[in-house]
Amino acid sequence: MVGYAFMGAAHSQAWRTVNRVYDLPAQVRMALVCGRDTGKVAEAADRLGWEAHTTDWRRLVESDEIDVVDICTPGDSHAEIALAALAAGKHVLCEKPLANTVAEAREMAAAAVAAQTAGVRSMCGFTYRRVPAVTLMRQMVAEGRLGTIRHVRAAYLQDWIVDPQFPLVWRLQKDKAGSGALGDIGAHIIDMTQYVTGQRITGVSAITETFVKQRPLPAEYSGLAAQAAGNGAADGQGPDMGPVTVDDAAVFVARLDDGALATYEASRFATGRKNALRVEINGSLGTLVFDLERLNELEFYDATRPAAEQGFTRILVTEAEHPYMSAWWPPGHIIGYEHSFTHQARDLVEAIATGVDPAPSFVDGLQVQLVLDAVTRSAELGSTWTHVEPALEAVAA
Protein backbone atom coordinates (compact mmCIF):
# COMPACT_ATOMS: atom_id res chain seq x y z
CA MET A 1 0.00 0.00 0.00
CA VAL A 2 1.27 3.50 -0.87
CA GLY A 3 0.13 6.32 1.49
CA TYR A 4 -0.89 5.65 5.07
CA ALA A 5 -3.03 8.60 6.20
CA PHE A 6 -6.84 8.86 5.86
CA MET A 7 -7.46 6.32 3.11
CA GLY A 8 -4.39 4.33 4.12
CA ALA A 9 -5.95 3.81 7.55
CA ALA A 10 -9.36 2.93 6.07
CA HIS A 11 -7.86 0.44 3.60
CA SER A 12 -5.61 -1.08 6.29
CA GLN A 13 -8.62 -1.63 8.49
CA ALA A 14 -10.26 -3.45 5.58
CA TRP A 15 -7.23 -5.60 4.78
CA ARG A 16 -6.91 -6.55 8.48
CA THR A 17 -10.58 -7.46 8.72
CA VAL A 18 -11.60 -8.98 5.43
CA ASN A 19 -10.53 -12.60 6.02
CA ARG A 20 -12.03 -12.59 9.49
CA VAL A 21 -15.46 -11.53 8.23
CA TYR A 22 -15.73 -13.16 4.82
CA ASP A 23 -14.82 -16.69 3.80
CA LEU A 24 -12.49 -16.01 0.88
CA PRO A 25 -10.47 -18.19 -1.49
CA ALA A 26 -7.27 -16.26 -0.66
CA GLN A 27 -5.60 -14.99 2.49
CA VAL A 28 -4.44 -11.36 2.65
CA ARG A 29 -0.93 -10.62 3.95
CA MET A 30 -0.14 -6.96 4.61
CA ALA A 31 3.41 -7.09 3.31
CA LEU A 32 4.79 -3.61 2.71
CA VAL A 33 3.60 -0.03 3.20
CA CYS A 34 5.19 3.02 1.58
CA GLY A 35 5.39 6.66 2.70
CA ARG A 36 7.79 9.53 2.15
CA ASP A 37 9.15 9.89 5.70
CA THR A 38 11.04 6.93 7.22
CA GLY A 39 10.07 7.62 10.82
CA LYS A 40 6.41 8.27 10.08
CA VAL A 41 5.96 5.29 7.77
CA ALA A 42 7.64 3.02 10.35
CA GLU A 43 5.18 4.22 12.98
CA ALA A 44 2.28 3.80 10.56
CA ALA A 45 3.35 0.26 9.63
CA ASP A 46 3.35 -0.67 13.30
CA ARG A 47 0.02 1.01 14.07
CA LEU A 48 -1.83 -0.20 10.97
CA GLY A 49 -0.48 -3.75 10.92
CA TRP A 50 1.98 -3.87 8.00
CA GLU A 51 4.92 -6.30 8.11
CA ALA A 52 7.47 -3.90 6.59
CA HIS A 53 7.82 -0.35 5.35
CA THR A 54 9.69 1.63 2.69
CA THR A 55 10.03 5.18 1.36
CA ASP A 56 10.30 4.03 -2.28
CA TRP A 57 7.04 2.85 -3.90
CA ARG A 58 9.06 1.14 -6.65
CA ARG A 59 9.96 -1.56 -4.11
CA LEU A 60 6.28 -2.60 -4.03
CA VAL A 61 6.16 -2.83 -7.78
CA GLU A 62 9.43 -4.76 -8.08
CA SER A 63 8.93 -7.22 -5.21
CA ASP A 64 8.13 -10.82 -6.20
CA GLU A 65 6.35 -11.23 -2.88
CA ILE A 66 3.67 -8.67 -3.75
CA ASP A 67 0.54 -9.46 -5.79
CA VAL A 68 -1.57 -6.33 -5.21
CA VAL A 69 -0.58 -2.65 -5.09
CA ASP A 70 -3.06 -0.42 -3.22
CA ILE A 71 -2.68 3.31 -4.07
CA CYS A 72 -3.85 5.68 -1.30
CA THR A 73 -1.93 8.82 -2.28
CA PRO A 74 -3.14 12.15 -3.70
CA GLY A 75 -4.04 12.12 -7.42
CA ASP A 76 -0.70 13.45 -8.68
CA SER A 77 0.97 10.07 -8.13
CA HIS A 78 -1.87 7.68 -9.13
CA ALA A 79 -0.95 7.37 -12.81
CA GLU A 80 2.79 6.81 -12.38
CA ILE A 81 2.38 4.17 -9.65
CA ALA A 82 -0.58 2.38 -11.28
CA LEU A 83 1.05 2.21 -14.72
CA ALA A 84 4.29 0.82 -13.25
CA ALA A 85 2.38 -1.72 -11.15
CA LEU A 86 0.24 -2.93 -14.07
CA ALA A 87 3.34 -3.20 -16.27
CA ALA A 88 4.92 -5.39 -13.58
CA GLY A 89 1.85 -7.65 -13.55
CA LYS A 90 0.50 -6.49 -10.18
CA HIS A 91 -3.23 -6.20 -9.50
CA VAL A 92 -4.04 -2.58 -8.62
CA LEU A 93 -6.54 -0.89 -6.33
CA CYS A 94 -6.36 2.87 -6.96
CA GLU A 95 -8.18 5.51 -4.95
CA LYS A 96 -10.55 7.94 -6.66
CA PRO A 97 -10.57 10.11 -8.61
CA LEU A 98 -8.60 7.76 -10.87
CA ALA A 99 -6.18 10.51 -11.96
CA ASN A 100 -5.74 14.28 -12.17
CA THR A 101 -6.40 14.57 -15.91
CA VAL A 102 -8.32 12.77 -18.67
CA ALA A 103 -5.03 12.05 -20.46
CA GLU A 104 -3.67 10.20 -17.42
CA ALA A 105 -6.94 8.38 -16.80
CA ARG A 106 -7.14 7.31 -20.45
CA GLU A 107 -3.62 5.87 -20.30
CA MET A 108 -4.42 4.06 -17.05
CA ALA A 109 -7.68 2.63 -18.43
CA ALA A 110 -5.95 1.47 -21.62
CA ALA A 111 -3.19 -0.20 -19.56
CA ALA A 112 -5.78 -1.87 -17.33
CA VAL A 113 -7.74 -3.21 -20.31
CA ALA A 114 -4.51 -4.53 -21.88
CA ALA A 115 -3.48 -6.16 -18.58
CA GLN A 116 -6.81 -8.02 -18.31
CA THR A 117 -5.69 -10.49 -20.99
CA ALA A 118 -2.81 -11.52 -18.69
CA GLY A 119 -5.25 -11.94 -15.77
CA VAL A 120 -4.15 -8.71 -14.07
CA ARG A 121 -7.11 -7.01 -12.29
CA SER A 122 -7.69 -3.37 -11.42
CA MET A 123 -10.27 -1.47 -9.42
CA CYS A 124 -10.94 2.22 -8.67
CA GLY A 125 -11.89 3.04 -5.06
CA PHE A 126 -15.40 4.43 -5.36
CA THR A 127 -16.27 2.84 -2.02
CA TYR A 128 -19.76 4.26 -1.62
CA ARG A 129 -20.97 1.71 -4.18
CA ARG A 130 -20.38 -0.82 -1.44
CA VAL A 131 -22.56 0.71 1.23
CA PRO A 132 -25.25 -2.03 1.34
CA ALA A 133 -28.10 0.50 0.97
CA VAL A 134 -26.48 1.90 -2.20
CA THR A 135 -25.94 -1.57 -3.67
CA LEU A 136 -29.59 -2.36 -2.85
CA MET A 137 -30.64 0.88 -4.52
CA ARG A 138 -28.95 -0.24 -7.74
CA GLN A 139 -30.59 -3.67 -7.52
CA MET A 140 -34.04 -2.13 -7.08
CA VAL A 141 -33.55 0.24 -10.03
CA ALA A 142 -32.28 -2.66 -12.18
CA GLU A 143 -35.33 -4.74 -11.21
CA GLY A 144 -37.54 -1.94 -12.54
CA ARG A 145 -39.02 -0.96 -9.17
CA LEU A 146 -38.75 2.75 -10.09
CA GLY A 147 -39.91 2.30 -13.70
CA THR A 148 -38.44 4.89 -16.06
CA ILE A 149 -35.93 7.16 -14.32
CA ARG A 150 -36.86 10.84 -14.73
CA HIS A 151 -34.74 12.69 -12.15
CA VAL A 152 -31.46 12.25 -10.33
CA ARG A 153 -30.75 14.74 -7.54
CA ALA A 154 -27.33 14.45 -5.93
CA ALA A 155 -25.43 16.56 -3.41
CA TYR A 156 -22.21 15.95 -1.51
CA LEU A 157 -21.60 18.73 1.02
CA GLN A 158 -18.81 19.47 3.50
CA ASP A 159 -17.70 22.60 5.41
CA TRP A 160 -14.08 22.04 6.46
CA ILE A 161 -12.65 25.08 4.59
CA VAL A 162 -15.29 27.70 5.47
CA ASP A 163 -12.64 29.40 7.66
CA PRO A 164 -10.43 31.50 5.32
CA GLN A 165 -7.51 30.79 7.69
CA PHE A 166 -7.68 27.05 6.97
CA PRO A 167 -4.29 26.27 5.35
CA LEU A 168 -3.53 25.56 1.72
CA VAL A 169 -3.38 21.74 1.99
CA TRP A 170 -2.86 19.49 -1.06
CA ARG A 171 -6.61 19.23 -1.68
CA LEU A 172 -6.60 22.97 -2.53
CA GLN A 173 -3.78 22.70 -5.08
CA LYS A 174 -4.60 21.77 -8.68
CA ASP A 175 -1.20 20.18 -9.40
CA LYS A 176 -1.72 17.76 -6.48
CA ALA A 177 -5.49 17.19 -6.51
CA GLY A 178 -6.54 17.85 -10.13
CA SER A 179 -9.62 19.78 -8.98
CA GLY A 180 -11.30 20.80 -5.73
CA ALA A 181 -14.70 19.84 -4.33
CA LEU A 182 -15.51 18.64 -7.84
CA GLY A 183 -12.98 15.79 -8.03
CA ASP A 184 -12.79 15.08 -4.32
CA ILE A 185 -16.48 14.69 -3.45
CA GLY A 186 -18.30 15.46 -6.72
CA ALA A 187 -16.56 12.42 -8.24
CA HIS A 188 -18.33 10.20 -5.69
CA ILE A 189 -21.85 11.34 -6.59
CA ILE A 190 -21.05 11.17 -10.31
CA ASP A 191 -19.93 7.56 -9.96
CA MET A 192 -22.69 6.63 -7.53
CA THR A 193 -25.53 7.98 -9.67
CA GLN A 194 -24.18 6.40 -12.87
CA TYR A 195 -23.80 3.10 -10.96
CA VAL A 196 -27.22 3.19 -9.33
CA THR A 197 -29.14 4.17 -12.47
CA GLY A 198 -27.04 2.17 -14.93
CA GLN A 199 -27.04 5.35 -17.04
CA ARG A 200 -24.13 7.44 -18.24
CA ILE A 201 -23.87 11.25 -18.08
CA THR A 202 -23.84 12.47 -21.70
CA GLY A 203 -23.54 16.25 -21.22
CA VAL A 204 -23.28 18.96 -18.57
CA SER A 205 -23.69 22.68 -17.94
CA ALA A 206 -21.72 23.87 -14.91
CA ILE A 207 -20.74 26.70 -12.63
CA THR A 208 -17.81 26.53 -10.22
CA GLU A 209 -16.48 29.02 -7.67
CA THR A 210 -13.39 29.56 -5.54
CA PHE A 211 -14.70 31.68 -2.67
CA VAL A 212 -11.39 32.08 -0.82
CA LYS A 213 -8.60 32.69 -3.32
CA GLN A 214 -5.57 32.94 -1.00
CA ARG A 215 -4.86 30.84 2.08
CA PRO A 216 -2.07 30.50 4.62
CA LEU A 217 0.58 28.04 3.54
CA PRO A 218 0.84 24.92 5.70
CA ALA A 219 3.69 25.10 8.21
CA GLU A 220 6.15 23.14 6.09
CA TYR A 221 5.81 25.65 3.21
CA SER A 222 5.79 28.93 5.14
CA GLY A 223 8.56 31.47 5.67
CA LEU A 224 11.72 31.15 3.60
CA ALA A 225 10.58 27.98 1.83
CA ALA A 226 7.47 29.80 0.60
CA GLN A 227 9.48 32.71 -0.74
CA ALA A 228 11.90 30.33 -2.43
CA ALA A 229 8.89 28.63 -4.05
CA GLY A 230 7.76 31.96 -5.44
CA ASN A 231 4.82 32.36 -3.07
CA GLY A 232 4.33 35.33 -0.84
CA ALA A 233 6.04 38.69 -0.72
CA ALA A 234 6.80 38.89 -4.43
CA ASP A 235 3.10 38.78 -5.40
CA GLY A 236 2.13 41.21 -2.65
CA GLN A 237 0.05 38.65 -0.72
CA GLY A 238 2.28 38.49 2.33
CA PRO A 239 5.01 35.95 2.90
CA ASP A 240 2.86 33.08 4.12
CA MET A 241 -0.07 33.00 1.73
CA GLY A 242 -0.56 31.01 -1.44
CA PRO A 243 -3.21 30.85 -4.18
CA VAL A 244 -6.05 28.34 -4.07
CA THR A 245 -5.96 26.80 -7.55
CA VAL A 246 -9.08 24.59 -7.41
CA ASP A 247 -12.84 25.06 -7.07
CA ASP A 248 -14.40 25.41 -3.61
CA ALA A 249 -17.80 24.41 -5.03
CA ALA A 250 -19.18 22.98 -8.27
CA VAL A 251 -22.83 22.91 -9.33
CA PHE A 252 -24.04 21.38 -12.59
CA VAL A 253 -27.00 20.02 -14.48
CA ALA A 254 -26.66 16.93 -16.64
CA ARG A 255 -28.48 14.61 -19.01
CA LEU A 256 -28.23 10.83 -18.64
CA ASP A 257 -28.24 8.53 -21.65
CA ASP A 258 -31.66 6.98 -20.99
CA GLY A 259 -33.42 10.33 -20.74
CA ALA A 260 -33.09 11.32 -17.08
CA LEU A 261 -32.35 14.91 -16.00
CA ALA A 262 -29.85 15.31 -13.17
CA THR A 263 -28.55 17.97 -10.79
CA TYR A 264 -25.27 17.79 -8.88
CA GLU A 265 -23.85 19.95 -6.12
CA ALA A 266 -20.40 19.48 -4.54
CA SER A 267 -19.24 22.01 -1.95
CA ARG A 268 -16.81 22.41 0.92
CA PHE A 269 -18.59 25.61 1.93
CA ALA A 270 -21.91 24.15 3.08
CA THR A 271 -21.65 25.44 6.66
CA GLY A 272 -22.78 22.78 9.12
CA ARG A 273 -22.64 19.95 6.61
CA LYS A 274 -19.75 17.67 7.61
CA ASN A 275 -19.98 14.82 5.12
CA ALA A 276 -23.53 15.05 3.81
CA LEU A 277 -24.05 12.87 0.75
CA ARG A 278 -27.63 12.56 -0.48
CA VAL A 279 -28.95 11.01 -3.66
CA GLU A 280 -32.62 10.93 -4.71
CA ILE A 281 -33.88 9.10 -7.78
CA ASN A 282 -37.42 9.72 -9.09
CA GLY A 283 -38.92 7.22 -11.53
CA SER A 284 -42.31 6.70 -13.12
CA LEU A 285 -43.16 4.02 -10.50
CA GLY A 286 -41.42 5.30 -7.40
CA THR A 287 -38.59 7.11 -5.63
CA LEU A 288 -35.47 5.99 -3.75
CA VAL A 289 -33.47 8.21 -1.38
CA PHE A 290 -30.06 7.53 0.17
CA ASP A 291 -28.53 9.74 2.86
CA LEU A 292 -25.01 8.87 4.08
CA GLU A 293 -25.78 10.20 7.57
CA ARG A 294 -28.30 7.33 7.80
CA LEU A 295 -26.29 4.82 5.84
CA ASN A 296 -28.12 1.73 7.07
CA GLU A 297 -31.37 3.02 5.61
CA LEU A 298 -33.00 3.46 2.24
CA GLU A 299 -36.21 5.44 1.71
CA PHE A 300 -38.58 3.95 -0.85
CA TYR A 301 -41.79 5.40 -2.23
CA ASP A 302 -43.71 2.75 -4.18
CA ALA A 303 -46.26 4.46 -6.44
CA THR A 304 -47.79 1.09 -7.34
CA ARG A 305 -49.24 0.66 -3.81
CA PRO A 306 -52.98 1.43 -3.31
CA ALA A 307 -53.52 5.20 -2.89
CA ALA A 308 -54.61 4.75 0.74
CA GLU A 309 -51.30 3.03 1.64
CA GLN A 310 -48.89 5.26 -0.20
CA GLY A 311 -45.98 6.97 1.57
CA PHE A 312 -42.25 6.69 2.07
CA THR A 313 -41.05 3.41 3.60
CA ARG A 314 -37.84 3.28 5.63
CA ILE A 315 -35.99 0.09 4.72
CA LEU A 316 -33.45 -0.89 7.38
CA VAL A 317 -30.74 -2.47 5.25
CA THR A 318 -29.41 -4.93 7.84
CA GLU A 319 -31.08 -8.21 6.85
CA ALA A 320 -28.97 -11.21 5.82
CA GLU A 321 -30.72 -10.91 2.42
CA HIS A 322 -29.22 -7.46 1.91
CA PRO A 323 -25.92 -7.01 0.00
CA TYR A 324 -22.79 -7.78 2.09
CA MET A 325 -24.78 -8.06 5.35
CA SER A 326 -24.96 -11.81 5.97
CA ALA A 327 -21.35 -11.85 7.24
CA TRP A 328 -21.86 -9.10 9.82
CA TRP A 329 -24.31 -8.95 12.72
CA PRO A 330 -27.93 -10.03 13.41
CA PRO A 331 -30.67 -7.91 11.74
CA GLY A 332 -30.89 -4.37 13.11
CA HIS A 333 -27.27 -4.33 14.29
CA ILE A 334 -26.05 -1.49 12.17
CA ILE A 335 -22.74 -1.03 10.36
CA GLY A 336 -20.66 2.13 9.70
CA TYR A 337 -18.42 4.05 7.31
CA GLU A 338 -15.47 1.66 7.46
CA HIS A 339 -17.43 -1.44 6.50
CA SER A 340 -17.69 -0.41 2.85
CA PHE A 341 -13.88 -0.62 2.65
CA THR A 342 -14.01 -4.21 3.92
CA HIS A 343 -16.63 -4.90 1.24
CA GLN A 344 -14.28 -3.37 -1.34
CA ALA A 345 -11.41 -5.59 -0.15
CA ARG A 346 -13.69 -8.65 -0.25
CA ASP A 347 -14.78 -7.98 -3.82
CA LEU A 348 -11.23 -7.37 -5.01
CA VAL A 349 -9.80 -10.49 -3.36
CA GLU A 350 -12.65 -12.61 -4.70
CA ALA A 351 -12.23 -11.18 -8.22
CA ILE A 352 -8.49 -11.87 -8.21
CA ALA A 353 -8.87 -15.38 -6.79
CA THR A 354 -11.67 -16.37 -9.16
CA GLY A 355 -10.24 -14.64 -12.25
CA VAL A 356 -12.91 -12.03 -13.00
CA ASP A 357 -12.60 -8.28 -13.53
CA PRO A 358 -13.89 -6.29 -10.55
CA ALA A 359 -15.91 -3.06 -10.67
CA PRO A 360 -15.57 -0.13 -10.64
CA SER A 361 -12.93 -0.66 -13.32
CA PHE A 362 -10.36 1.87 -14.49
CA VAL A 363 -12.68 2.45 -17.46
CA ASP A 364 -15.41 3.41 -14.96
CA GLY A 365 -12.83 5.71 -13.33
CA LEU A 366 -12.13 7.26 -16.73
CA GLN A 367 -15.88 7.77 -17.27
CA VAL A 368 -16.01 9.86 -14.08
CA GLN A 369 -12.84 11.73 -15.13
CA LEU A 370 -14.47 12.64 -18.45
CA VAL A 371 -17.41 14.17 -16.54
CA LEU A 372 -15.06 16.10 -14.20
CA ASP A 373 -13.25 17.46 -17.25
CA ALA A 374 -16.49 18.41 -19.01
CA VAL A 375 -17.71 20.23 -15.87
CA THR A 376 -14.46 22.21 -15.65
CA ARG A 377 -14.55 23.15 -19.33
CA SER A 378 -18.23 24.09 -19.21
CA ALA A 379 -17.66 26.36 -16.19
CA GLU A 380 -14.71 28.03 -17.93
CA LEU A 381 -16.89 28.73 -20.97
CA GLY A 382 -19.74 30.43 -19.09
CA SER A 383 -21.71 27.20 -18.49
CA THR A 384 -21.73 26.15 -22.16
CA TRP A 385 -23.41 22.78 -22.73
CA THR A 386 -20.51 20.30 -22.90
CA HIS A 387 -20.69 16.79 -24.34
CA VAL A 388 -19.22 13.85 -22.34
CA GLU A 389 -17.58 11.18 -24.47
CA PRO A 390 -18.21 7.48 -23.57
CA ALA A 391 -15.12 6.12 -21.79
CA LEU A 392 -14.78 3.05 -23.98
CA GLU A 393 -14.53 5.28 -27.06
CA ALA A 394 -11.99 7.43 -25.20
CA VAL A 395 -9.87 4.35 -24.46
CA ALA A 396 -10.03 3.22 -28.08
CA ALA A 397 -9.09 6.71 -29.37
Ligand SMILES: NC(=O)c1ccc[n+]([C@@H]2O[C@H](COP(=O)([O-])OP(=O)(O)OC[C@H]3O[C@@H](n4cnc5c(N)ncnc54)[C@H](O)[C@@H]3O)[C@@H](O)[C@H]2O)c1
Ligand atom coordinates in the same frame (compact mmCIF):
# COMPACT_ATOMS: atom_id res chain seq x y z
N1 LIG B 1 -12.89 6.43 -1.24
C1 LIG B 1 -13.10 7.47 -0.45
O1 LIG B 1 -14.16 7.62 0.13
C2 LIG B 1 -12.00 8.48 -0.27
C3 LIG B 1 -12.00 9.33 0.86
C4 LIG B 1 -10.92 10.21 1.03
C5 LIG B 1 -9.91 10.28 0.10
N2 LIG B 1 -9.96 9.47 -1.01
C6 LIG B 1 -8.88 9.52 -2.02
O2 LIG B 1 -7.75 8.84 -1.48
C7 LIG B 1 -6.55 9.47 -1.92
C8 LIG B 1 -5.72 9.87 -0.70
O3 LIG B 1 -6.50 10.77 0.08
P1 LIG B 1 -6.33 10.84 1.68
O4 LIG B 1 -7.54 11.54 2.19
O5 LIG B 1 -5.97 9.51 2.23
O6 LIG B 1 -5.07 11.83 1.77
P2 LIG B 1 -4.10 12.03 3.01
O7 LIG B 1 -3.48 13.36 2.84
O8 LIG B 1 -4.80 11.71 4.29
O9 LIG B 1 -3.00 10.89 2.77
C9 LIG B 1 -2.15 10.90 1.66
C10 LIG B 1 -0.99 9.96 1.93
O10 LIG B 1 -0.20 9.85 0.75
C11 LIG B 1 1.18 10.00 1.11
N3 LIG B 1 1.88 10.47 -0.10
C12 LIG B 1 1.66 11.60 -0.80
N4 LIG B 1 2.44 11.64 -1.90
C13 LIG B 1 3.16 10.49 -1.88
C14 LIG B 1 4.14 9.93 -2.74
N5 LIG B 1 4.54 10.58 -3.84
N6 LIG B 1 4.68 8.73 -2.41
C15 LIG B 1 4.29 8.07 -1.30
N7 LIG B 1 3.35 8.55 -0.46
C16 LIG B 1 2.81 9.73 -0.74
C17 LIG B 1 1.16 10.96 2.28
O11 LIG B 1 2.34 10.88 3.02
C18 LIG B 1 -0.06 10.41 3.04
O12 LIG B 1 0.30 9.27 3.80
C19 LIG B 1 -6.98 10.63 -2.82
O13 LIG B 1 -6.97 10.21 -4.15
C20 LIG B 1 -8.40 10.91 -2.35
O14 LIG B 1 -9.21 11.51 -3.35
C21 LIG B 1 -10.98 8.57 -1.19
